[in-house]
Ligand SMILES: [Zn+2]
């Protein structure tokens with residue numbers, strides 16, 4: 263991967279080297295841009311200059327004045343992307359806006375805020391179409407145009423699926439799989455797969471199109487996952503996190519679900535009792551052992567019977583995890599071959615945007631730096 267452009271002063275997008283407009287709509291320091299996956303640049307380009315942007319009630323000081331901004335603002339972008347003219351304001355929320363999503367096909371602006379309301383406006387008329395109260399703050403928003411389903415990821419770790427119709431919002435289902443808050447969502451409308459990233463370091467691929475309830479875990483980050491993008495042509499998922507890693511996942515690979523962890527009072531290999539199994543410990547005069555689980559077969563095993571570590575890429579484990587000795591012996595080198603590539607972004611990424619036509623990736627970091635990456639070498 264080659265880094266095309268890097269350090270820019272805070273608040274300024276990288277110089278538009280021949281490709282103006284790619285990064286320009288993202289204003290740094292505006293956490294609205296940082297937390298709205300896929301909202302701005304894509305929407306701006308598709309709409310030929312129309313974008314919805316969420317404003318925040320942060321202590322945003324301009325010219326000595328502090329603004330408390332709780333509304334959505336629509337701008338007209340000039341042809342060269344160098345000027346933004348306010349066009350419309352959406353009075354949507356009573357608290358800080360967290361995510362905005364413009365759906366060009368519906369001419370809808372979806373927004374969520376710390377008031378836990380999901381609201382959607384018609385950008386044509388400017389009218390509020392409806393609202394829905396969520397149980398927790400929303401941190402990820404994706405929309406399926408075909409079925410008019412909206413996927414809402416929240417701080418409780420849950421993904422809620424809602425169906426939006428003119429003025430009516432109905433609950434379809436909820437997904438639970440993360441142990442931390444959902445930090446990013448990414449929807450692939452072709453394969454009908456939803457990816458959710460979480461502060462629990464994991465990504466879950468929810469296979470909605472497969473209709474079997476399959477959920478595959480992807481473990482490749484050592485800290486919070488902060489952004490997800492999908493490259494539809496090559497079927498690759500790009501994930502970025504607080505660990506500074508950019509991981510490019512090959513989604514053409516058939517991965518398996520991780521097994522349920524089995525419960526047992528004895529090691530399921532050597533039959534030594536676990537420490538809570540007092541009767542067995544007393545009867546056989548054995549010392550109780552700590553219970554562990556093999557990540558491959560899910561069996562409850564003692565530490566001695568699971569001393570090896572192996573990556574299991576076909577189960578989404580790209581780094582070595584605990585496996586029982588039998589599983590370790592049966593995993594072939596071929597099965598250990600990585601299904602993702604790892605790259606160091608050298609900053610803690612808070613937002614990511616992928617532009618598939620040029621294969622450019624924009625990362626913005628906690629260090630207030632925007633980096634533009636040429637991904638052609640790895641996304642192909
Ligand atoms: Zn054992």
Ligand SMILES: [Zn+2]
Nearest residue numbers: 556559586589
């Ligand atoms: Zn095993």
